Amino acid sequence: MRDFTQLAIDTCFAEGASYADIRIIxxxxxxxxxxxxxxxxxxxxxxxxxxxxxxxxxxxxxAACGELNAEExxxxxxxxxxxxxxxxxxxxxPVRLADEPVYDTVWTTPYIIDPFKVSIEEKLGFLSKxxxxxxxxxxxxxxxxxxRFWNERQWLATSEGTFIDQNLMRSATGYSATAVxxxxxxxxxxPSSHGGLAMTMGYELVKGSDLLENAERIRDEAVALxxxxxxxxxxxxxxxxxxxxxxxxxxxxxHPTELDRVxxxxxxxxxxSFLTLEKLNExxxxxxxVNLVIDGTIPGGxxxxxxxxxxxxxxxxxLVKNGLFVGYKTNRELAHVxxxxxxxxxxxxxxxxxxxxxxxxxxxxxxxxxxxxxxxxDSPGAVYMHNNKSWSIDQLRVNFxxxxxxxxxxxxxxxxxQMYKNPNYQGLTTEFWNSCDFICGPxxxxxxxxxxxxxxxxxxxxxxxxxxAPSRFRNVTVGIGN
Amino acid sequence: MNSDKxxxxxxxxxxxxSADEAEVILQxxxxxxxxxxxxxxxxxxxxxxxxxxxxxxxxxxxxxxxxNNFDDASLKKAVESAEIIAKFQKEDETLLALxxxxxYGKIDNYVEATAAFSxxxxxxxxxxxxxxCRTESGLTTAGIxxxxxxxxxxxxxxxxxxxxxxxxxxxxxxxxxxxxxxxxEDNNKDVSKIDLEGVAETAIDKALKxxxxxxxxxxxxTVVLEPAASANLVIFLGWLAFGGLAYQEGRSFLSGKLxxxxxxxxxxxxxxxxxxLSGGLPFDFEGIPRRKVALVENGVAKSVVHDRKTALxxxxxxxxxxxxxxxxxxxxxLNVVFQPGGVSKExxxxxTKKGVLVTQFHYTNTVNPMKLMVTGMTRNGTFLIEDGKVTxxxxxxxxxxxxxxxxxxxxMIGKDLLKCRGFFGxxxxxxxxxVNNFTFSSGxxx
Numbered sequence: 001m002r003d004f005t006q007l008a009i010d011t012c013f014a015e016g017a018s019y020a021d022i023r024i025i026x027x028x029x030x031x032x033x034x035x036x037x038x039x040x041x042x043x044x045x046x047x048x049x050x051x052x053x054x055x056x057x058x059x060x061x062x063a064a065c066g067e068l069n070a071e072e073x074x075x076x077x078x079x080x081x082x083x084x085x086x087x088x089x090x091x092x093x094p095v096r097l098a099d100e101p102v103y104d105t106v107w108t109t110p111y112i113i114d115p116f117k118v119s120i121e122e123k124l125g126f127l128s129k130x131x132x133x134x135x136x137x138x139x140x141x142x143x144x145x146x147x148r149f150w151n152e153r154q155w156l157a158t159s160e161g162t163f164i165d166q167n168l169m170r171s172a173t174g175y176s177a178t179a180v181x182x183x184x185x186x187x188x189x190x191p192s193s194h195g196g197l198a199m200t201m202g203y204e205l206v207k208g209s210d211l212l213e214n215a216e217r218i219r220d221e222a223v224a225l226x227x228x229x230x231x232x233x234x235x236x237x238x239x240x241x242x243x244x245x246x247x248x249x250x251x252x253x254x255h256p257t258e259l260d261r262v263x264x265x266x267x268x269x270x271x272x273s274f275l276t277l278e279k280l281n282e283x284x285x286x287x288x289x290v291n292l293v294i295d296g297t298i299p300g301g302x303x304x305x306x307x308x309x310x311x312x313x314x315x316x317x318x319l320v321k322n323g324l325f326v327g328y329k330t331n332r333e334l335a336h337v338x339x340x341x342x343x344x345x346x347x348x349x350x351x352x353x354x355x356x357x358x359x360x361x362x363x364x365x366x367x368x369x370x371x372x373x374x375x376x377x378d379s380p381g382a383v384y385m386h387n388n389k390s391w392s393i394d395q396l397r398v399n400f401x402x403x404x405x406x407x408x409x410x411x412x413x414x415x416x417x418q419m420y421k422n423p424n425y426q427g428l429t430t431e432f433w434n435s436c437d438f439i440c441g442p443x444x445x446x447x448x449x450x451x452x453x454x455x456x457x458x459x460x461x462x463x464x465x466x467x468x469a470p471s472r473f474r475n476v477t478v479g480i481g482n
Numbered sequence: 483m484n485s486d487k488x489x490x491x492x493x494x495x496x497x498x499x500s501a502d503e504a505e506v507i508l509q510x511x512x513x514x515x516x517x518x519x520x521x522x523x524x525x526x527x528x529x530x531x532x533x534x535x536x537x538x539x540x541x542x543x544x545x546x547x548x549x550n551n552f553d554d555a556s557l558k559k560a561v562e563s564a565e566i567i568a569k570f571q572k573e574d575e576t577l578l579a580l581x582x583x584x585x586y587g588k589i590d591n592y593v594e595a596t597a598a599f600s601x602x603x604x605x606x607x608x609x610x611x612x613x614x615c616r617t618e619s620g621l622t623t624a625g626i627x628x629x630x631x632x633x634x635x636x637x638x639x640x641x642x643x644x645x646x647x648x649x650x651x652x653x654x655x656x657x658x659x660x661x662x663x664x665x666x667e668d669n670n671k672d673v674s675k676i677d678l679e680g681v682a683e684t685a686i687d688k689a690l691k692x693x694x695x696x697x698x699x700x701x702x703x704t705v706v707l708e709p710a711a712s713a714n715l716v717i718f719l720g721w722l723a724f725g726g727l728a729y730q731e732g733r734s735f736l737s738g739k740l741x742x743x744x745x746x747x748x749x750x751x752x753x754x755x756x757x758x759l760s761g762g763l764p765f766d767f768e769g770i771p772r773r774k775v776a777l778v779e780n781g782v783a784k785s786v787v788h789d790r791k792t793a794l795x796x797x798x799x800x801x802x803x804x805x806x807x808x809x810x811x812x813x814x815x816l817n818v819v820f821q822p823g824g825v826s827k828e829x830x831x832x833x834t835k836k837g838v839l840v841t842q843f844h845y846t847n848t849v850n851p852m853k854l855m856v857t858g859m860t861r862n863g864t865f866l867i868e869d870g871k872v873t874x875x876x877x878x879x880x881x882x883x884x885x886x887x888x889x890x891x892x893x894m895i896g897k898d899l900l901k902c903r904g905f906f907g908x909x910x911x912x913x914x915x916x917v918n919n920f921t922f923s924s925g926x927x928x
Contacts, residue, residue, distance in 0.1 A: 044548070064531070268624040422850055
């Protein structure tokens with residue numbers, strides 16, 4: 001691969017580049033969905049391609065190609081440079097990259113069992129067991145169970161001399177049960193609705209999961225929701241389980257702290273951010289117990305890598321510390337805007353064919369103290385919401401509204417009482433996080449993956465994890481439209 | 483990639499299988515996009531490539547695998563992977579034999595000038611808006627100019643071969659001041675027909691007129707929805723209600739209601755890939771010709787769309803809305819056309835005593851699929867209408883409302899039929915709508 005990467009860089013410099021990098025990626029994927037006992041969807045894919053970034057006349061150009069050979073590399077490098085020259089005609093500030101040491105290294109996801117070597121028969125056998133449990137009740141009209149595995153071998157070379165050979169392995173599995181009766185439809189999924197159980201691991205993720213043990217409960221809850229009352233409208237203290245809280249973190253903490261959004265790069269599409277530069281180290285984002293860190297190093301995190309697509313070594317950084325907003329997600333190009341000398345390693349691309357940009361890393365709400373039982377005992381009259389069903393947030397990431405799969409009253413003796421269907425809640429980001437007054441401890445803390453985060457034009461999908469424990473928020477508007 | 487090359491690759495892939503039946507889908511092309519923000523080009527990208535997906539079937543067992551390399555070894559490996567997957571399946575009694583060769587209608591959606599557009603052409607195209615914002619104090623712009631040429635070929639072991647190509651170009655601009663934003667967009671298969679000045683003028687005008695917005699109380703209002711705002715809502719009809727599988731499984735609002743009047747008398751909606759504004763291909767991912775389908779006529783739910791499997795269950799023919807088999811979502815309308823009315827947006831505004839004019843909704847999403855309840859935020863220009871005139875900009879609000887209620891309260895339908903792209907993809911042809919009793923459920927301070 002070094003011959004190819006050097007050819008790309010040499011071609012860019014011959015075309016006038018002052019910086020260039022190339023990512024060659026060989027990607028394998030396997031997606032299996034069992035739907036009502038038969039194959040719902042399946043694909044086993046392999047792709048190979050490369051993307052070249054070049055700075056010419058202080059401006060960026062990028063070109064990618066799905067055919068790896070010397071001729072295409074030269075052609076694509078020239079196109080990246082031609083594109084950069086076109087960018088320069090409307091340039092204002094020269095591109096400036098934060099310093100990063102030069103690496104010549106290898107990094108791989110730690111995993112035990114290569115999922116691509118596990119037979120289709122074994123995988124379908126596992127999904128079939130789940131499917132059989134879910135469909136035991138005839139009111140379950142759709143049972144879907146999935147497994148997905150994706151492996152990316154990346155070779156990143158920069159004109160500064162970095163050469164990184166990285167092997168990333170990700171696995172995911174989960175299921176949902178949809179109950180239908182008399183014009184009513186309700187769904188429960190496990191363990192979460194955005195990618196299920198998803199981590200940087202091998203097939204040991206499936207073998208060590210508790211999916212089978214929970215299938216009966218999930219099925220029964222889906223059916224029970226059909227006859228449950230809707231959550232009444234009003235103001236309630238609210239407890240979020242980790243599966244819902246993960247998406248709350250993703251949407252109202254994760255995206256607004258992306259520095260490219262703050263600076264307007266997404267203004268025409270996904271939007272900007274209320275966390276403008278003057279709020280850094282000034283805004284009380286949440287209550288004192290709210291601590292949020294981005295962590296590219298956490299074991300099992302979907303965004304856990306050795307190095308990002310800028311060639312920056314993965315790190316761990318606070319975004320919110322004791323409630324105070326203290327940091328952004330950055331890349332080499334934008335770090336200086338936040339007054340930092342080094343990137344926080346958040347530059348990632350979707351495959352070889354896309355340009356790297358600031359993405360959410362693994363973003364975690366640090367644990368507090370106490371068990372879920374302690375929290376419930378302390379929360380009589382609250383509503384406990386489970387797992388995401390719907391999400392929407394404005395372009396500055398202030399006004400959000402989420403729907404959940406199920407909710408329960410917390411009784412006066414700290415137990416789960418009446419179940420409700422179609423629960424939802426609405427709030428304003430800083431008001432909401434400042435109302436957080438209980439975060440359970442490490443014993444309740446889990447790391448959940450999001451596998452479908454969309455951003456950018458052309459659209460890119462990225463995956464990341466969010467760690468959190470059940471948490472309580474005071475006086476929240478619930479039951480909108482119910 | 484021309485038809486001959488697509489046929490050669492497809493036939494070569496099919497020649498490697500020993501399956502009872504096999505099908506290949508070959509797709510890809512070249513796309514480029516110039517992205518600007520802060521009055522300069524920030525991202526400028528090009529991508530080209532193709533992939534081939536092979537489906538093999540042994541009796542009632544099916545497998546699928548894909549690759550983006552077309553040498554013999556890669557194609558053989560993909561075929562072998564698909565065959566291994568197929569052999570380990572349980573039999574799917576609902577799996578259908580592959581279709582015989584079909585006849586397709588003609589849709590001319592390919593324009594050479596669009597396929598040949600260069601990075602310099604794109605820079606020139608966005609320069610007008612950027613330079614206007616640089617020279618007019620306090621304006622910042624962000625947006626894209628994209629062009630692409632896409633190709634799709636589908637072939638099977640029964641001799642079916644379908645091939646088509648399409649181009650598209652999009653210019654989208656958002657203009658911001660320190661307390662407002664405006665937006666406009668144009669898209670066309672022919673890049674030379676993109677209205678560069680019109681997009682710039684509209685986005686700037688909306689941004690300037692949106693300055694110093696005032697807050698109004700959430701609640702029920704009459705609204706005038708510009709086409710983009712209508713599209714942000716109407717797009718959910720296709721996803722949630724008019725797919726054959728969702729209908730048959732009781733997961734659609736329409737389940738059991740075909741033939742019933744579900745919307746107002748003035749609502750007529752088709753799925754029509756042949757409409758002059760639609761774009762799209764004349765065949766689906768099973769190789770079946772796409773048909774025009776009347777979804778709603780005078781408020782009566784007339785039909786859902788089908789693939790071969792849902793059609794068989796219903797005892798009808800496929801409408802040509804299948805996705806690659808197997809899939810979990812079933813057929814969905816991809817080219818919804820909301821029939822226009824006869825009034826202008828200005829006439830809608832003039833007829834409104836008190837209401838809200840909406841440019842666009844952001845991040846619309848489903849709240850309750852069985853009630854077609856959706857939520858989303860206004861964006862890029864929201865205005866108060868008083869006594870038939872637009873009087874002032876208002877701060878953004880969240881709508882939470884049922885499409886059933888909305889489409890029973892449409893007071894006027896615009897004649898300004900436009901093709902709109904949806905958030906995170908999708909697209910449809912819709913007019914502006916004047917809707918009574920539309921619910922805004924909460925507000926913001928911007």
